[in-house]
Amino acid sequence: MNHQSTITILVLLIVIGAGICAATGVFSGGGPGPYTHESIRGHTVDIHGRGIYRHMSADVAVQGIGQDWITLVLGLPLLLAGLVWARRGSPRARFFLAGVLAYFLVTYLFYLLMGTYNPLFLLYAFLLGAAFFAFSLTLGGLIRTDLQALFAPRAPVRLCGGFLMVNTFSIALLWLGVIIPPLLDGSVYPPDLQHYTTLVVQGLDLGLLLPISFVSGWLLWRKRSWGYLLGPIYLVFLSLLMIALTAKIIAMGMIGAEIFPAVIIIPATAAMTIVCALLMLRRISAHEKRIR
DSSP: OTTHHHHHHHHHHHHHHHHHHHHHHHHOOOSSOSEEEEOTTSOEEEEOOSGGGTTSBHHHHHHHHHHHHHIIIIIHHHHHHHHHHHTTTOHHHHHHHHHHHHHHHHHHHHHHHHSOOOTTHHHHHHHHHHHHHHHHHHHHHHHTSOHHHHBOTTOOHHHHHHHHHHHHHHHHHHHHHHHHHHHHHSOOSOGGGTTSSSOHHHHHIIIIIHHHHHHHHHHHHTTOHHHHHHHHHHHHHHHHHHHHHHHHHHHHHHTTOOOTTHHHHHHHHHHHHHHHHHHHHHTBOTTOOOOO
16 A cells, blocks of 8 residues: 555544544533624624633534534544555555545534634644645555446446435535525625634535535546546545534534424435445455555
8 A cells, every 4th residue: 555654644643633623522611601792794693602612603513513423433433444444455445545534634624714713723734734645645546546447337326426416416506595695685694604704614515525526426427537536435525424414413403403404304315425435335346456
C-alpha cells in the first residue's frame, strides 16, 4: 500500500483528535444555560448555553451533539477498521477507507466554518488538514489502478449512479426552498440564518458536495473510470453522513422541534445509501489485485 505509514499515522492522529472533539461535544458542561439572543438582523434566537457549543443556537447545538455521538460510536471504529483492512492491500478496503476519511474531512470542515469559536478551534483545523491529506493519499493509490477492471461486469452502476443524481436534485431543491423565497419577497435573510454570518451548510452543499455527488453519479452511470473511483467513495461517505443526519433529526425531536417529514425521509435515504454502498463494494472482484 503506497504511503501506508503516512496514512496510518494520519489516521491514528485523526482518531485521537476526533475522539477528543466528539467526547467534548457530548459530555462538556458549564455555561449560563439556555437564553435568547437578538441577532444583528433583529431575529430572536434561542441559544443552547451549555457545554462547548454554548454560543450556538439550541437546534444547531443539539445537532452537533447528535453527530458527535455518531462519530464516537460509529465513525471512529469504522475508521480504525478501515485502516486495518486497507493495510492488507485490498482495493475494496481502500474505497471504504477513503469514504470514511471523506466523512471526517467534511465533518471538521463544517465544524471549523460553522461552529462558533471555541477552545477546540485549532483541533478542528488540524483534523481538517489531517483528513484532507489522508484522504488524498488514499485516493492517489486507487487512481493508479485499472478501476473498471476491479468491478464485476454486473456492478449496479445505473442504480447507484442514478441514486446519486436524484439525491443531488432532492437536496438542491430543499436548500433552494430555504434561500430563494426570502430573495423573492424582499426579506433576503432566511430564518435558518439565525445569528450566524451565512448559510454554511447550504453553501458548501450547493457549491461543492452536491456537484461532486452529481458528477460521481453521472460518470458512474456512464461507466467511466472516474465514476468507478468517485461513486463508491461518495456512497460510503454519504452513508455515514446520512446516519449522522438521522441522529441530528432525532436530537432536534428530543427538544421539541418539528421534524416531520425529515424523520421519515432522512432515515429512508440513509438506508438506500447504505444499500448502494454495499452493493458497489461487494462488486469489486473477488480476485482483486492487491495494492502495495
